[in-house]
Amino acid sequence: MATTTPRRQIDAPTLADASTLQNITDVLERRAEHHPDAVAFQVRHPDAPLDAPWEPVTTAQFRDRVRALAKGLIAAGIRPGDHVSIVAPTRYEWTLMDLASLYAGAVVVPMFDSAPASQMSAIADVVHVRAAFAGSAELAETLRGVIDERSNAARGPHGSAVWTLDDATTDNAEADGAAGVLEAGDLRALAAAGESVTDADLEAARTARGLDDVATIVFTSGTTGTPKGARILHRAFAHQVLNVAEAYRCFVQDGGSTVLFLPLAHVLSRAVQMVCLHGGMSVAHVASPKAAVPSMAQIRPAFVMVVPRVLERIAQGVEEKARTKRMGPLWRRARAVAIARGRVILGEDPKLSAPNRAAALVYERVFYRTVRRLLGGRVEHLLCGAAKLDPDLMRLFTGMGITVFEGYGLTETTAPAVGPHEGDVVPGSVGYPLPGMSVRLGEEDEIQMRGTGVFAGYTDAEETAAAFDGDWFRTGDIGELDEAGRLTVTGRLKDVIVTSNGKTINPVAWERDVEQHPAVGHAVVIGDGLAHPSAMILLDREQLASWLQRTLPDWHVPEAVAARIRDRAEAAERWRDEAEHMLEVTEQRIRESVGAAIEAANAKVPAPERLRNFRVLLPDREELESLLTPTQKLKRTALAERISHLLPRR
Known part of the structure; x- marks a missing residue:
């Protein structure tokens, strides 16, 4: 009898050619040229009440603000290739300054706002940060101690190399509406300082960086040791944005929306955000994960990116609410039926039993649609990454009417590198290589990758040499490839x-x-x-x-x-x-x-x-x-x- 042999390598062809772009900023330029009036962002101040309204920002308004702030950076002395840091929770201004820095030709170096001052100082030393944007007055003070003491720092307000983002309020909106909602304090002063910079000067800075230049240096989160600075090229960033949007048209839809609450210092959030900008979806930023679910009821997103912990907390919240209403046993039965239903939808079981089909109709009215309404009522897909997802959690949400796509990627692969195909979601598996990426199993079944999305190496040459086997990046994760080419991550070599x-x-x-x-x-x-x-x-x-x-x-x-x-x-x-x-x-x-x-x-x-x-x-x-x-x-x-x-x- 013939047997199937698990694969050792699988390659995925490229779907979209990033070489048509000058650099990643062309994503915004093209979107603004062809769809200037489309809503790109929903905006409100991070400290606003949860029931406060969201204000729309069109693509043209966003581009105009990005250009004004980029001119301010040029006026402050930032030149192509300089390193600029952003240290703030997830918020609209983070994105403004990310794109503005790239327009000025700078290399963006995100830092987590929760990082200790010693880690910020070490990063600033490694990459010679010249200026930074802080999400709070406290962070600004910390960053001034880190950056102002270094030579050749760019100079912003009051002679400091640090601008703050936290003094913007919804009370100072200009006549141009939402585009001015968050333009106050340092950012307003920064834009004003750039008024003398010409459009030609800005365009020269924006196009000074090509696809093979570094766009961003993202330091890994350091789960097994000291964070390492990953150098990500414009080409890798642009390739991932264009190809992920093409591969997942099922949820990247013009006119759709999403709520983004994972840290923008993580490359995954920035990649997804740029995918949305390219694909015509509006983004609403939420600084706290606890505020994400209430915000979804207002934004009514079409898809949401989460980590497994968020799904766990949603399920636990439903259980807790059911318990307080003395419906705990009913929810436990409803959960079991949803998991069984999910197994059928995902092709693991042939059909749902007659009793479970009848029960599912009842639980749909009592529980399942309540969960969907909790997420805004329009969510059809949840994108889950950053950690291993419990297969039963995937089955549970699938059985309640929401498809969960579990993907896999690292900072070094510019975030998403592997994901399921539409209609081919298998619990426990993270799917197939995304377009333009290749996966193979090396010694000890280590997952190794190559492709346009792979980074250009670390800031440290020795770490870079240790991370590659030829042109294959060694992820440090252990995995399996089935006969169809689906990848399952089974552990880490260091674990x-x-x-x-x-x-x-x-x-x-x-x-x-x-x-x-x-x-x-x-x-x-x-x-x-x-x-x-x-x-x-x-x-x-x-x-x-x-x-x-x-x-x-x-x-x-x-x-x-x-x-x-x-x-x-x-x-x-x-x-x-x-x-x-x-x-x-x-x-x-x-x-x-x-x-x-x-x-x-x-x-x-x-x-x-x-x-x-x-x-x-x-x-x-x-x-x-x-x-x-x-x-x-x-x-x-x-x-x-x-x-x-x-x-x-x-």
């Missing part, structure tokens, strides 16, 4: 644990299963070089509170920790040791519940990979934030350092 006994453990699937416990935020196996690996189970404070209400209403966070949470200033004197920010939970009933989840995960893996040793930890909010990247991935190296006192000696 594979080799014990002192020579036993090899790939813990990713095990960790994902344990994280299905309703109170668990992160499960991490640590034990490279140890005889007996341990699992560190980090509880999620919000999920824990909800779970305790249902199961252990008499348990409370110990008073010492509660006092520290209430009064951080007083606590600072009493909790000097960093380890104390991570409370070990020894309550037997909680350990037994988590232990049951661990036993269930153990049952799914080979005997040598089963773990018996575990600790249950409750980090405070500040500690947890320091351990997560902005896309909510856990920094394993940082965690191992924090809990080193809990690990057995080697």
Whole structure:
């Protein structure tokens, strides 16, 4: 009998030729030329109430503001090739200054607004940042200390190299409507300073950079170590924008809309935003993920980009609301039916049973359409990336009427590199290479990529040399290709644990299963070089509170920790040791519940990979934030350092 052999390499042809562009700014130039009156953005101030109206900004209005601000940068001394940083939460002005900097010929160097000053200083040293835009007065002060002390800094207001974005208000809109809504303070002064710069001067700066010049340097989030600066060319950026838009016409539709709330410092958000601009979709920015869902009811997006954590929280929110209405058991049945329905829609099962078909009609009215309305009522697609998605979560939302596309990419691939085809979504798989990209499996089944979207290397030559095998970029992830060419990501090379006994453990699937416990935020196996690996189970404070209400209403966070949470200033004197920010939970009933989840995960893996040793930890909010990247991935190296006192000696 013939057998199918899994593939080792798959290539995808290019659908759109980026060589017709001068650089990435041509995306805006062409859109403004052909569709000047189309709405490109929905805008309101980040501090506005959640029910405040959104103001439309047309493509022509946006381009005019970008050009005015770019002239201001030129007047301030920014020249093609100079490095400009943007350090702010996701907001409209971030995008204004991103494009304005590119129009001035600058290289944009984003920094996460949550990064410590030491990291900002290190980045500024590596890439010689000449000017920056800060999202708050506090960030501006930090950046002035980082940038003003360096020589050859560009000069903005009051002689500083830092402009602020936070003093804009909705009270100072000009007569031209929404285009002036957020033009105040430093940005207004910056635009005014550029009035003497001619259109010819601006065009010379804009076109000074070609496709093979660096457009942006994006520092990786550092889940396994120190962030590295990835040099992304205009060609890679333009290629990804044009080809992703072409490949996903099913949701990139002229006249559609989306809400963007993931950090713009992450290349994925910027790529998706440019795809929307190219494809004619309006974008609304939301600085806080918690404000995203209320905003969706107003914007009514056609698709939304999320990370798995957002989907988990939506499902948990529905469960919590159902519980308060004494409908918890009904929701659990509705969830099971939606998952079963999702399996049918995704082609995993042939048909839905008659009882489930009847139940689905009831649950549609009670739950499913409520979830869709929560997301605005028009969402047909959710794009999910940045972390592994639980297959049942994909089935759940699919069964409730929303298709979830799980993709895969890295900063080094200019974000999206692999994604499913329309009508070919397989839970657990991230799909096929996107147009112009190739994927192969190298030694130890490492996922390797090449193509126009791959970056030009890191700022450090040694790191660049280590990252490539010829012209193939080594992702550090482990994967499988099925006979059709679909990719499944199974783990990371650096996450594979080799014990002192020579036993090899790939813990990713095990960790994902344990994280299905309703109170668990992160499960991490640590034990490279140890005889007996341990699992560190980090509880999620919000999920824990909800779970305790249902199961252990008499348990409370110990008073010492509660006092520290209430009064951080007083606590600072009493909790000097960093380890104390991570409370070990020894309550037997909680350990037994988590232990049951661990036993269930153990049952799914080979005997040598089963773990018996575990600790249950409750980090405070500040500690947890320091351990997560902005896309909510856990920094394993940082965690191992924090809990080193809990690990057995080697």
